[in-house]
Amino acid sequence: MILLxxxxxxxxxxxxxLLILLMVATAVAVPILRHWDFQATSDRQYAREKRAYLVGxxxxxxxxxxxxxxxxxxxxxxxxxxxxxxxxxxxxxxxxNGYGFPLLGWKLGVLVLSGVWLxxxxxxxxxxxxxxxxxxxxxxxxIAGAVLVETVLDVLYLTGIxxxxxxxxCSIIYGVASPAGGLPWGLDTQILLPLFYLVYLLAMxxxxxxxxxxxxxxxxxxxxLGYLAVVYFFGTYVYQLPTHQCPFxxxxxxxxxxxxxxxxxxxxxxxxxxxxxxxxxxxxRAVADTGRWCMVLLTVFTVVCTLYxxxxxxxxxxxxx
Amino acid sequence: MILLxxxxxxxxxxxxxxxxxxxxVDLTVAAGELVALSGVSGxxxxxxxxxxxxxxxxxxxxxxxxxQSIAKLPDAHASRFRHRTVGFIFQxxxxxxxxxxxxxxxxxxxxSQLSSRDEQARIAQALEQAAxxxxxxxxxxxLSGGERQRCAIARxxxxxxxxxxxxxxxxxxxxxxxxxxxxxxMALKEAGKTVLMATHDPRLEKLxxxxxxxxxxxxxxxxx
Numbered sequence: 001m002i003l004l005x006x007x008x009x010x011x012x013x014x015x016x017x018l019l020i021l022l023m024v025a026t027a028v029a030v031p032i033l034r035h036w037d038f039q040a041t042s043d044r045q046y047a048r049e050k051r052a053y054l055v056g057x058x059x060x061x062x063x064x065x066x067x068x069x070x071x072x073x074x075x076x077x078x079x080x081x082x083x084x085x086x087x088x089x090x091x092x093x094x095x096x097n098g099y100g101f102p103l104l105g106w107k108l109g110v111l112v113l114s115g116v117w118l119x120x121x122x123x124x125x126x127x128x129x130x131x132x133x134x135x136x137x138x139x140x141x142x143i144a145g146a147v148l149v150e151t152v153l154d155v156l157y158l159t160g161i162x163x164x165x166x167x168x169x170c171s172i173i174y175g176v177a178s179p180a181g182g183l184p185w186g187l188d189t190q191i192l193l194p195l196f197y198l199v200y201l202l203a204m205x206x207x208x209x210x211x212x213x214x215x216x217x218x219x220x221x222x223x224x225l226g227y228l229a230v231v232y233f234f235g236t237y238v239y240q241l242p243t244h245q246c247p248f249x250x251x252x253x254x255x256x257x258x259x260x261x262x263x264x265x266x267x268x269x270x271x272x273x274x275x276x277x278x279x280x281x282x283x284x285r286a287v288a289d290t291g292r293w294c295m296v297l298l299t300v301f302t303v304v305c306t307l308y309x310x311x312x313x314x315x316x317x318x319x320x321x
Numbered sequence: 322m323i324l325l326x327x328x329x330x331x332x333x334x335x336x337x338x339x340x341x342x343x344x345x346v347d348l349t350v351a352a353g354e355l356v357a358l359s360g361v362s363g364x365x366x367x368x369x370x371x372x373x374x375x376x377x378x379x380x381x382x383x384x385x386x387x388x389q390s391i392a393k394l395p396d397a398h399a400s401r402f403r404h405r406t407v408g409f410i411f412q413x414x415x416x417x418x419x420x421x422x423x424x425x426x427x428x429x430x431x432x433s434q435l436s437s438r439d440e441q442a443r444i445a446q447a448l449e450q451a452a453x454x455x456x457x458x459x460x461x462x463x464l465s466g467g468e469r470q471r472c473a474i475a476r477x478x479x480x481x482x483x484x485x486x487x488x489x490x491x492x493x494x495x496x497x498x499x500x501x502x503x504x505x506x507m508a509l510k511e512a513g514k515t516v517l518m519a520t521h522d523p524r525l526e527k528l529x530x531x532x533x534x535x536x537x538x539x540x541x542x543x544x545x
Contacts, residue, residue, distance in 0.1 A: 038393070041378065125397060128394055130395065
């Protein structure tokens, strides 16, 4: 049974513990949100302020742990490929039932919200008047609901993986003959690569200049372009195989786990690029250092991506075609 | 240095055991001043010190210390404020009995993230100021009452605070130790520290270094 795999047990136990923490935090946060009045000087308000600080710490821990759990989830899927027939990597496992891809998307959404919450919380605890407490706790309630749904999806997905029914491997799912085998919107790599570098430069300039809305849009664009560029161009150099376009195989040790670095820097880099505007929406002010983090992470991502074809060309004297 | 305007502190407000510890208190203490708060037990001296030290919050009123409004300061900020600005000498010392004198002094320095050399220099200076350097390696549990008091003074001084708050500092001291404490007070005054001291010890009120005695009764200032 798939649930008896060590990684799955660890993952579900951790998710369960974090869900409990977040539900307890919800139970504490709701009355704080309902009765909050910073101007009041009653013992009850002072007690609320203490609880608000404590609940903020608990949420910070739980959401921070959930962010760390996402790569562990990817690792778990990768390990399950050894027990799910037909699967060669996490791609086959995630496609093992209808919950896999929606769950992955949901997790990424929760991650974005959690990241925004952590930034808003940081700003709130740095101030002396809890200025962002209400939007912070309001956002937390949305996240708590999303985490509840996520945990249900976790259980439905992991209990729905059969160790008897064969699944498609990544060569089928992401092969050149599959529906995902070609670039969307009529793009080809001749257009994709200049666009990729152009939007990267645009994101750098906008991050430095702190144009928040434009930077949000540029990073959203770069998230999509970065994904496509890795899957349809740079990834083929990672695998040294022009027909292999799997976004998951690069998480394996054969490829030095470079997928964690590429997807991690792309996702967190674009998150920081977008977070400036999202945080300003909630708090009225941007966060000072998100642009810097965006620039560092996306530069690491772009440099690592670029090195793969260059090193291949230097070693072999030809490009992959 | 210290400004209190219209400060009330009511414990258990709205409950049958409601208790107004301070009522409409106005008080100003200039930088470098040494002020004694006198009054019987329950007159509000300790509550006033706790408010000035941001250990508790007022039910009403404005409190400023060292230019910072602290009446509604969140706990995490209040901790930083205390660490930066205030040294406490508690009535019951509040030391770690299992630790040595030196380690008791090290504890408040930890958040400062000083180098080990700077920490040792600060500790040595505070031990010297409180005349307890000869007991640096001894555990607090093995000290006499007067030595514990001096250890508590050294701990209050080790962060080099602008403001020293003392709550009944001589309550458990004999004549010799009280005189030693008076000498330390004099030195603090000369060093430009602001000192607010709650006491009902008439020996302290009469010290030459005491600039003012503020009398509290029933939670109100009755005489300055």
